[in-house]
Every structure is written in C-alpha cells, then in structure tokens.
Amino acid sequence: MPELPEVETVKRGLEGSIVNKKIEKIYLSGLSLRFPLPDNFTSMAINKKILSVSRRAKYLLIGLSGNLTIISHLGMSGSYRVLSSSESKNYTPAKHDHLIFDLSDFKVVYNDPRRFGYMVITTKSPEDHKLLASLGPEPMSNSFNEEVLAKSFLGKDRPIKNALLDQTIVSGLGNIYVCEALFRSKINPKKKVKRLVYANGSPKDSLILLKNKINQIIRDSIALGGSSLKDFSSAEGKMGYFQNTFRVYGREGENCISENCNEKIKRLIQSGRSTFYCPKCQK
DNA sequence: ATCCCCACCTGGCCGC
DNA sequence: TGCGGCCAGGTGGGGA
Numbered sequence: 070m071p072e073l074p075e076v077e078t079v080k081r082g083l084e085g086s087i088v089n090k091k092i093e094k095i096y097l098s099g100l101s102l103r104f105p106l107p108d109n110f111t112s113m114a115i116n117k118k119i120l121s122v123s124r125r126a127k128y129l130l131i132g133l134s135g136n137l138t139i140i141s142h143l144g145m146s147g148s149y150r151v152l153s154s155s156e157s158k159n160y161t162p163a164k165h166d167h168l169i170f171d172l173s174d175f176k177v178v179y180n181d182p183r184r185f186g187y188m189v190i191t192t193k194s195p196e197d198h199k200l201l202a203s204l205g206p207e208p209m210s211n212s213f214n215e216e217v218l219a220k221s222f223l224g225k226d227r228p229i230k231n232a233l234l235d236q237t238i239v240s241g242l243g244n245i246y247v248c249e250a251l252f253r254s255k256i257n258p259k260k261k262v263k264r265l266v267y268a269n270g271s272p273k274d275s276l277i278l279l280k281n282k283i284n285q286i287i288r289d290s291i292a293l294g295g296s297s298l299k300d301f302s303s304a305e306g307k308m309g310y311f312q313n314t315f316r317v318y319g320r321e322g323e324n325c326i327s328e329n330c331n332e333k334i335k336r337l338i339q340s341g342r343s344t345f346y347c348p349k350c351q352k
Numbered sequence: 353a354t355c356c357c358c359a360c361c362t363g364g365c366c367g368c
Numbered sequence: 369t370g371c372g373g374c375c376a377g378g379t380g381g382g383g384a
Contacts, residue, residue: 072377103360103379127378145378146362165362183361185378200380227355235355236379243377298377299364318377340356343375 071143073208073241074290074311075301076127079149082304083129084122086151087170087177091118092133094171102167103144103187113137113190119172126204126240130195138195144185149304150178177304204240208287213239215272215280222262223270230258230339233283242283245296245318248345250286252317254279257351258337258344289314317345325350 071079095111114133121132129149131139141147152160157176162169168179168188179186191198205221206213221238232238233247242250251258256265256279265276272280290296295309302308316326321336325347332349 075377142378144361145376181361182363183376185360225354231355234378245377296377301377341358342378 071127071147071295071301072243072246073124073127073287074246075295075309076124076129076143076241077291078295078303078309079143080122080124080129082151082307083131083149083177086175086304087119087131087172088122089119090172090174091116092170093173096162096169096171098162098165098167100167100184102181102184103142104189106168107189110188110190114139125196125201126207126236127243128195128201136192137190138193139188139190140195140198140200141179141188142186142200144181144183144187146183146299147179147181147186148301150180150306151304152176152178203237205236205238206240208239208241208283213280213284215277218276218280219266219270219272222266222276225262227262228258228339229256229260229262229265229279230344232262234340234342239283241287244342244344245298245315246283246286246290248318249316250279250283252346252351253282253286255351257348258339258346260352317347320345 092114095114117133117135117137119131120134123130127142129141131141133139152175154175160176165180165182166178167181170177195201206217229251230247233242254275256275265273267273290311293310294303294307295301296312297308298312317334320334323334325332325334327350330347330349332347334345335348337344
C-alpha cells in the first residue's frame with residue numbers, strides 16, 4: 070500500500086499520540102509477518118517509553134528508551150490505528166490484527182492482511198541497520214538532486230521506471246508516484262537512464278525536470294494526506310486525497326488528460342509491475 | 353558488481 | 369452463488 074507520502078502520513082498521526090507513552094503490554098496474533106517477529110521483540114520493547122516517531126524512506130522508526138528503535142515496514146497492506154480510550158476498553162482482536170501495543174491509556178493496533186510488512190527492534194543506530202544502510206537519498210532532502218541522479222544514470226542501460234523504483238537510487242518512491250512523476254515530466258517509462266545524462270556526466274534538462282516533478286508530487290501528496298486506495302488511511306483513520314490527482318495511474322484505456330492529446334493511457338508490464346503512461350506525451 | 357525475477361500472502365473484482 | 373483467474377501501493381534474497 071504505502072509509499073513515502075502514506076508512511077509520512079502514518080508517522081505524523083502516530084507521533085501526535087504515542088510519544089511519551091509507555092508500552093505496557095504487547096499482544097501478538099502469532100501469525101508470522103513477512104519475517105517472523107524476532108524472539109526478543111516483546112521482551113525488549115516492554116516497559117519502554119516511546120521517545121520519537123520518524124520515517125526513513127518507507128520505514129517507520131519508533132525510538133524507545135534504552136537506545137532501542139523499532140523499525141517497521143508496512144509492506145503492501147500494513148496499517149496502524151490508534152484507538153480511542155473507549156475503543157481500547159472494548160477492543161477484541163479483529164482479523165489481521167497482528168500486534169497490539171497497550172499504552173495504558175489506549176491501544177495501538179498494527180493490522181496487515183497480506184502480511185508483507187515486518188518489524189524488527191535494534192540497539193544500533195537505525196541508519197546502520199542492514200535494512201536501511203543501502204537506501205538512497207530521501208526525495209525531499211538536499212542530497213537528492215540532479216547531479217546525484219546523473220551520476221547513478223551515467224552509461225546505464227536500465228529503463229527509467231525500474232531505476233526510480235530502485236530504493237538505492239532514490240528512496241521512498243513506489244509504483245504510483247513513479248508513474249505519475251514520469252507522466253508529469255513527459256518521459257517515457259522505457260527510456261534508458263543514460264539518455265537523460267550528457268556524455269560528460271551532467272544532467273539533461275529532462276532529468277532536472279524529473280527531479281523537480283518528483284519533489285512536487287511527494288510534497289503535494291503529503292499535503293493531501295497521501296493516497297487512499299483500497300483501505301489506506303492514517304493512524305487516526307483519515308483518508309488521503311492525492312488519488313484524486315492521479316493522471317495516469319489506474320487509468321488504462323482512458324483518455325490522456327493533456328490538452329490536444331487524444332491518446333488513450335496504456336498499461337505495460339516492467340519488471341513484473343504495471344506501468345501506466347501516455348505513449349504520445351511521454352517520449 | 354548489477355540487474356531481474358520470484359516468492360511471500362489475502363482479498364476484491366470480473367467473467368463464466 | 370460459486371469458482372477460477374487476475375490484479376494489487378513492496379522488497380529481500382537468490383540466481384543470471
């Protein structure tokens with residue numbers, strides 16, 4: 070489900086309610102997530118105070134007392150829900166509720182139907198954990214810029230769609246935002262990345278535009294609370310609205326929205342994933 | 353090293 | 369109503 074803007078939306082919702090609370094109990098469904106929860110997960114997390122909630126790429130980082138960090142990835146269908154105190158009193162685990170954090174005043178539930186999500190707990194500084202160590206720059210940070218992209222793309226034959234989904238090049242983008250960024254930059258998803266870079270290694274204008282469109286989409290989507298497809302919502306249960314601004318994603322067979330373009334949006338499969346694009350506008 | 357592809361799951365939708 | 373097939377926001381790990 071969640072790409073960077075959705076995870077950021079979840080992060081903000083959790084941050085406002087769980088910081089400074091103590092984890093009193095943890096209930097487990099017993100079903101394995103993508104990886105089994107580490108044996109010591111519960112014993113390490115229990116009786117710790119939540120000090121911070123942050124995000125790196127699509128990972129949520131929950132900082133605990135004792136120099137511990139819970140690293141949580143939502144996979145395709147993971148979600149957090151902060152229950153009100155009355156909901157918490159009456160709560161009985163629902164289907165796909167896999168972890169319930171009892172914070173005394175209320176409960177926080179992690180639900181994940183497909184169980185592609187996972188959680189670990191680490192004593193390391195989280196950026197050194199192997200899950201995070203090879204991530205590329207955050208799209209909204211200064212370290213994400215056209216020079217960095219040009220350097221990764223110089224001489225490479227891979228299609229731009231695949232490269233943008235590669236979390237070591239830029240982190241946090243997923244299938245929706247890559248399709249949308251390429252459409253808004255008028256770049257064909259099959260274009261080889263080396264074609265966006267001059268032989269001397271400097272970025273072409275189209276690559277600079279792409280970088281700017283990625284920034285813009287991420288910023289706009291966060292402002293709208295992310296995209297709600299299926300049942301994505303924030304930790305407070307609020308829906309996002311960015312899906313109303315999709316121009317190509319999920320629009321196969323519909324007319325391209327560009328003025329003076331009468332082409333239909335096409336779908337193709339790249340690396341096993343659907344790409345939506347306009348063959349006429351995206352060169 | 354680099355890149356591609358599979359596997360991991362459940363559920364919703366569509367056509368028969 | 370039921371069933372099979374297809375599709376879905378991700379990514380670690382194995383193999384080419």
